[in-house]
Amino acid sequence: MIRIEEVRTFEADAAALFRFLADFRNLPLWDPGIRESRLTFGDANAVGARYVVESKFFGLTIPLRYETRRYDESAFEAVIEGEGSAVRAVDRIFITSRASGCELRWQADFEFKGVRRLAEAASRPLFVRLGVKAMSGLTRYAATNTAFAPTR
Numbered sequence: 697m698i699r700i701e702e703v704r705t706f707e708a709d710a711a712a713l714f715r716f717l718a719d720f721r722n723l724p725l726w727d728p729g730i731r732e733s734r735l736t737f738g739d740a741n742a743v744g745a746r747y748v749v750e751s752k753f754f755g756l757t758i759p760l761r762y763e764t765r766r767y768d769e770s771a772f773e774a775v776i777e778g779e780g781s782a783v784r785a786v787d788r789i790f791i792t793s794r795a796s797g798c799e800l801r802w803q804a805d806f807e808f809k810g811v812r813r814l815a816e817a818a819s820r821p822l823f824v825r826l827g828v829k830a831m832s833g834l835t836r837y838a839a840t841n842t843a844f845a846p847t848r
Contacts, residue, residue, distance in 0.1 A: 698806045698820050700827035703799065706838050710772055710798035713838070714791045717800070718774040720747040720762055726837035727830040731757055743767050749778065760785060772798075782812050802831065 706713060716722050719740040723730040729752055737746035745764040750757050758780060766775035772791035778784070788803040806823060808816050 698816055698823050699803060700806075700824050701801065701803045702827050702831040703801045704831055704835060705794065705797060705799050706835075707797040708838055710791050710793040711769065712843055713798060713800065714769065714772040714774070714789065715741055716843070717789050717791075717802075717834075718764070718767060718776070720745075720749060720764075720776060723749060726834040728833050729753070729826050729830060736761075738764075741767060741769070747776075758782075762787075781809070783808050800834075802827075 719735075720733050721735050721740060723733045731750040731752050733747055733749045735745060736748055738744045741764075743764055743766065745767075747762040749760050749762055751760060752758075760778040760780040760783070762776050762778040762785075764774065764776050766773065768774070772789075772793075774787075774789040776787045776789075778787070784807045786803075786805045790801040790803075792799045792801075804823075804827060806816075807813075808819075
């Protein structure tokens with residue numbers, strides 16, 4: 697299993713940022729590795745919401761089916777699990793309110809299926825780099841989007 701974890705602070709309203717991130721339809725707005733994301737079942741920001749997320753990986757488009765397994769707006773925590781033909785993924789979002797803005801901790805676990813598991817260790821640096829790019833994209837997006845302005 698490959699685990700990547702990024703921690704970032706934002707001058708943003710914790711609740712607004714949480715709702716935005718837990719709705720995977722928003723992924724293409726900030727993650728350069730995501731081509732498209734569609735809600736296919738349920739309500740966004742609710743347990744049971746299902747998405748099809750198309751990732752860009754080495755020039756290929758890789759679809760993953762995701763489902764929100766945990767959504768706790770009062771604790772600002774969400775768990776969204778995904779699966780494709782070659783990989784299982786679990787994304788965990790944790791946001792903590794701070795005196796000025798909030799802190800985001802995003803964990804993503806990837807487990808390759810079948811013989812692809814042999815490539816996990818060698819693939820780890822690539823996934824870490826993808827995580828850094830995604831969080832950098834989110835930082836840029838949040839800095840220019842007034843919807844995340846801190847409430848004071």
